[in-house]
Amino acid sequence: MSELFKDIPEFVETDIGEALAARTETLASFRELGPPDLCHVVKSYGTKAAQKDIGSYHYISGAEASSSASLAAYLNSLQFHIEETPAWFGKGSGWRVRHGTYCCFNAFSRVDVRVEVRIPGGVDAYVVDLRGERHEATPEIWQETYLAALLRAIRYADDASYRLAGYRKLDPITSIEGEVRFLKAAEELFFNGWQLGSDPEVQVATVVSNHLTAGIFKYFADSFRLERAANLFEKMYGRDPEVAALLAQSYIGMNEEIKAVQVMNAALKQAPTSYPVLLAQVDLLLSKGKADWARQVAQQAVNSAPSEFMTWAKLAEAHITLGEFDKALLALNSCPMFTFNERDLHRMPTPRHSHLPTKKFIADSGLIDEESARDNEADVALLRLPAPGLRGTFSKAYELLTLLVSKIGWDELLKTRSSVFVMEEEYRAHRTGASVDVREENGHADEDASTRGLSSPRMSEDANGDAIEKPPAAQAEEESVTAESYEGSAFANKRLCDRWLDNLFLVLYEDLRVYTIWRAEVSHFQLQHMSYKKTGTEWEILGELALRLHHKDEAKDAFQRCLETKFSARALLRLLEMYAAEGDLQRTLNAAIKLTAYHHRWYMESAYPSAIAHAIYTLGLTHGLSKIEYTLLSMNLPEGIFTLMRSYLNYGKMFDVEGAEY
Missing domain, CATH: 1.25.40 (Serine Threonine Protein Phosphatase 5, Tetratricopeptide repeat)
Incomplete structure (x- = not known):
């Protein structure tokens, strides 16, 4: 006989209730979809005269969070996972679940919905706000909670950031009726989706780019059933032309490309500067080998949303496909980079005991x-490679840089870099008489960087070589100097390589160095007819x-x-x-x-x-x-x-x- 569950993970608390208290204290730190649900139980042993209690908890997703009854049902089911008490031990004297609390974060209203169950006894449901105060759980709150819980289960299904110990994942949708309910809730809350946040490559969550739309798309795309998503997006498209981007992606996934083109064309007539629709066009054009057209559309997207990472990234991708590697580097250098926020997770006290059966x-x-x-x-050299640590926009930018080097090789990449960016030796040769480097003046000089210098006026080039103003985010790291200071110099028309891109070159160098050594070793061992072991x-x-x-x-x-x-x-x-x-x-x-x-x-x-x-x-x-x-x-x-x-x-x-x- 044991106080632990037979086949469910759990962490036994040192002090009963400390996990709930820690979650309450952490609520204000949750920024987006929130953490996995938390299930806390109190188990009792013995008779009322001599009763012993322990508290434990586990993480979970997939439990239906549509009402207090559905969550109470999950808590009640845990009783059947405790080892049965032998008959000779006496009735009512074994371990049993006496009390349970289920916590589910409502990412729309930024509150924690909790259901408490006393066994035997009643069920209480309430809301805990970011200050730890209790409120009533309204029908509107329950609907938001249900959808937020579903989205976590869908979006966290394969997310390496949520490979937590003691995290139980159940099927979030188990019937046709359940899927219909999901779509109905998604439809009713569709235009509130921006409240949930978005992927790290998106600076500002919108009606089109957020965790709700990403969750809908993932759920139906992974099973090749995008017609269900398309039906929902068709309804929403009538209320907002930007939804055409999602509808077009769904049609493309259904091999209905003509419909996709028609929808995007109609949407752009209503909203010519809709960058999500423009980016959807870019993807389709690139997939069809029309990189020259894709570049022109990507440039329109940049002009429409110059402070968004994806517009510049798509422009860089189009340039790479066309073999315009210098322009690809300039576009990449112009990408606005955003700080990566770690996933919402609990900060729990160290448990007294971990049970992972x-x-x-x-x-x-x-x-x-x-x-x-x-x-x-x-080998330490392998363990310390910096590339696996890249996140968000930096990871996406690195993907483009590796794509570029795969096309032209490291030596040619260095030549291209030196042709568009100011190099250290050039800067030193022309430093005398130049304006003070603003970076050094502000204490931001990076002595380890491989490129350095001053930029021309803060402009970039579009696909046709015409100058366009760079976004504030891309301008921030550049220095503006007078043209007279460098008239006739070797780098009068060059740009300053932003420090983050400079660092990515170093990351790429490390990857290529280790890869080259590995392949050389493999070739050597093959020539010697020796076994290569790792x-x-x-x-x-x-x-x-x-x-x-x-x-x-x-x-x-x-x-x-x-x-x-x-x-x-x-x-x-x-x-x-x-x-x-x-x-x-x-x-x-x-x-x-x-x-x-x-x-x-x-x-x-x-x-x-x-x-x-x-x-x-x-x-x-x-x-x-x-x-x-x-x-x-x-x-x-x-x-x-x-x-x-x-x-x-x-x-x-x-x-x-x-x-x-x-």
Whole structure:
């Protein structure tokens, strides 16, 4: 007999209720969708005369937060996860859940909705605001809470930032009726979506760019059912022409490109400066090989929203595709960069005890190997690569820089950089008589930077070479000097490379240096007919490195070698995506089976949305779900594992994903 749950994670508190108090204190720090839900319970042991209590908690998403009754039902269900008390122990003397509190953050109104259950006894529901004060939970608050909880479950499904210990993930939508309810709530709160915030690449959340629209798109796109999203966006488009961007993306995902073009054309007649619609056009044009047209449209988007990162990033991408590498660097240098805010998470006291049980059928399956200390060893040079630490706009900008270097190579990239940016030696040669460098004057000089200098007047060039004013965010890091100061100098028409881009060049240099050494070592060992050995973690890092630098084959080989050495969920996930894109049925299913077992071991009990489900439905487009099911049957999987794998197919059949009919 134990006071702990058999198959649910939990953290036992030192002082009962400390987790709830910590969450209340942290409420004001939640900036966007909020953290996962918190479930706190008090368990009691013995009779009333000699009763012992303990408090514990776990994180959860996917529980229906539409009413106090639905959350109370979850709390009540926990009683059945405690080990049964032997009959000889006496009735009423074993451990039982006596009290439970479910906390769910309402990201629209920025309040915490809480449901308290006393077993046996009543149910109380109330709202806690950012000051810790209680209020009544109104029907409007419940609807917002329900939708916010759903969006967390959808958006956090595969987010590495939320790979928390003790985080239980359930299916957020389990029926057709549940999906209809989701769409109805999304429709009613659609124009409040900006209150939730947005992805870090978007400076200001809008009706089109926010966590609500991103959640809707992810949910339906991953299962190739964008017609349901399109139906919703069609209704919203009538009220705001910018929604055409979402509607067009949905049509494109449905292979209805003519409809998409018609919608975007009509929307731009109503709102010519709608940059989301312009960016949707850019994506379509690039996908059709019309990079010259895409560049012109991207320039219009920059003119419409010069302070948004994505407009400049798309312009840079169009220049890269066209081979205009100097202009691509200038556009990249003009990107406004935003500070990355970490995900909303709890700050909890250290628990007295952590309980992370493994279900027996997972442990018996043999699909997840225990890692040894040797498996996790890696060369310091690999562990310290700075690129994996990039976030938000800096990560997106680095992707463009790596795309650029993959096209022209490092040496040519350096030549291009020196042709458009002022280099250190040029600056030193012409420093005498120049205006004081504003950066140094303000104490912002970076002596470790690889480029330095003064810029021309604060202008950028559009696709045709015409000057346009740069946005304030891009101007902030530049210095303006008089033309007379540098008349006839070697860099009179050059720009100053912003410090953040300068730093990305250093990050890129480190990636390329390590990659070059690795490939040289591989070639050497092959010539000598020797075995080239690395630890599992080293292979995993090298695979990510190759992927960053657009060397897919080398990345695939590294991830496969990683799995020969140790179990790696990250390597499996990367290979799952590659195998599914290639239509490799057997290898995709092998990776999916191991990942499913791993996810279930760590309480990710949701079939959809997930990267695994997306990979299986990708296969379904070619093979059909019936063939996938027959293949799984032929593999003689352990019963529990087969049941888990069939849950993806059951979802696909219930919601009629493409391929479900054959």
